[in-house]
Amino acid sequence: MKKLFLGNEAVARGLYEAGCRVISSYPGTPSTEITEYAATYDAMYSEWAPNEKVACEVAVGASMGGARAFSAMKHVGLNVAADPLYTASYTGVNGGLVIAVADDPGMHSSQNEQDSRHHAIASKIPMLEPADSAECLAFTKRAFELSEEYDTPFFIRLCTRISHSRSLVETTDRVEQPLKEYVKNPAKNVMMPAMARGRHVFVEKRMKALAEFAETCDLNRTEYHDTSIGIIASGASYQYAKEALGENASYLKLGMVNPLPVKLIEDFAAKCDKVYVVEELDDIIETHCRKFGISVIGKELFPLTGELSQAIVAKKILGEEKKTLSLKDEIPVRPPVMCCGCPHRGLFYALKRENVFVSGDIGCYTLGSQPPLSAIDTCVCMGASVSGLHGFNTARGTDQAKKAVAVIGDSTFIHSGITSLIDIAYNKGISTIVILDNSITGMTGHQQNPTTGYTIKGDPTAAVSLEKLVQAVGIHRVRVVDPYDLKETQKALKEELAVEEPSVIIARRPCALLKYVKHKPSLKVDREKCRSCKACLRIGCPAISMKDGKAVIDHTQCVGCGLCEDLCKFGAIVGGEADK
């Protein structure tokens, strides 16, 4: 029976059916659900690692140990994991090794829209790109077989529209793969210069063999209809082209995007009058075609930025645009916001009042940059808040350091903030760091992490003590505050900013969306007492707005956190029955 599977769910099913044994990942949209679904199969070991580099090294080790192994990450996670992967390309595999990387064209939930195919080319690791959930399942299984056949890690490239779209799959049973024998082989597995030189020669031979495989393998296929238009595409772009052009075009659908075939493309191009490369983000296939003198139309028509769509393909190739309806009114944007009851809100309100430079990081709290809190100055990558602040303060001096903090979440701190904090302690920095400990990895949808005390399966385990960890690296001033307590939070900030030594404030309160967090009844506004001063609007709570000149609280959203109650000088916000 066919089932409606998310692309990520189908990859997880592929892992299961392929007999994969060891899975280690760090969450990152849009890749997260692969590992979450994988963890629902008891036949496989799954874990959340502290970061992508660790996750990949676990998978590489498991592969060397003879098991089929896997790791999933988002595109920027692959940067973190690049170090082990570029060399795992040389060592090759024992048990099959597959790495899924999910790009985010359009940046639905990311800080850049890099194209992971560059990493595949640079690391000389072959890459498959599925175009729907059925291919997610099939390609994952195939990648393990090819990984073992060609002695190489394999990438599966996904994107938001493949990872987070549901389409039909047919499942089969798991085929157990016996653990392969481990034989000590330094020439293959110890990458010192002498051995690595030998392995690099092997890697080049391997990629040549895979390029030949790409010419004839069934992962790449042609569909001939009307040959006046020829389309070369892979993944989601293939679906957009097919939707826009149907049988008015012919297609070369590439399932393997590294290495790319040459003769197959030449033959296809020769049969079509005009050949277009439809690819999201960078001009990888197009550049490949041009390198071999194949005339194609690509980025002179299609954008290098954002997602493609059937509308873009229809407009650029056929010059067709759909008629659209719209209202004359200006429609206000609706950016994402911190949730009602979010523990980060109190901290950012306190930071705004201190009027300090805030070095930001990656997580829900990046939303502290948005109006009306507008508290964050910078956001680059995981961990950069802490090291970036150290650089900023070093450049601008002690007086500046008394007016600057870094904010970083519990999971992000473990991911790569801790090494940055060590840099501060070791090099006599005086920066003030706030760890926003909401007891979960929030933005990616509530994953456990090393500070929560639970594994991916929900089993109790050792929990990192942030206080002890911070002290152990040489930070003597460590204090914990409840960000719902504005006075205490403000006091801690003032005191820690004033001292000329490094300090860490842990703002600790669980995410308001966690199931075990009990919500209080909605607060309401006493319209008689409300003086319309709008002080309560300054915290950017989505439940509070103005109606007929007075503040009003939406009872369907309010969780009774009480932050607005503390801000109202007139006692107009009260508990009890909700506004209707």
Next chain:
Amino acid sequence: MSVTSVMIVGVGGQGTLLASRLLGNAMLSKGLDVKVSEVHGMSQRGGSVVTYVRYGDEVHSPVIEKGEADYILAFEQLEAARWLPFLKKGGKLVVNTQCIDPMPVITGAASYPENLIEKLQASGVDVTAIDALPLAEEAGSSKAVNVVLMGVLARYMDVDKDHWIETIKTTVPPKFIDMNLAAFELGYKM
């Protein structure tokens, strides 16, 4: 059958994902090809969210573009107006009359447009407006707005009511089945 395109739009946290899964599963069990494109990650945090459901003999693209949607199910008025350009001329719009101020309106940087329902009705599409929140609360929770609205939309779709009920039973967690069936019923009979 040719491909039908349905957009479900709202505010992150309103439960558009469950609605899209219900619709997707209902069409899957009719033996159709189905694609459902979801929103995860940052925009789920109170932002404008859209999920796409497409079904028919063979579906290629998982997304819906401007002027392509046969139906839009809007969980909030402003979101209906925002996504209106995606509806085909003559398409069907089911809109919840609930208004949720976005942050630029809360901060005073923008204003919430007035009389949106009338303007939507005058724009050349078939509009059904419904106040789903009281019905959801009647069914047991304000969170059931999504299934009330799915019930309203279901009336316009070529699927038997029994089939919908079966789909709800197999899609939602067991302890919420009764509440969701009640919510669906309240929407369906509107």
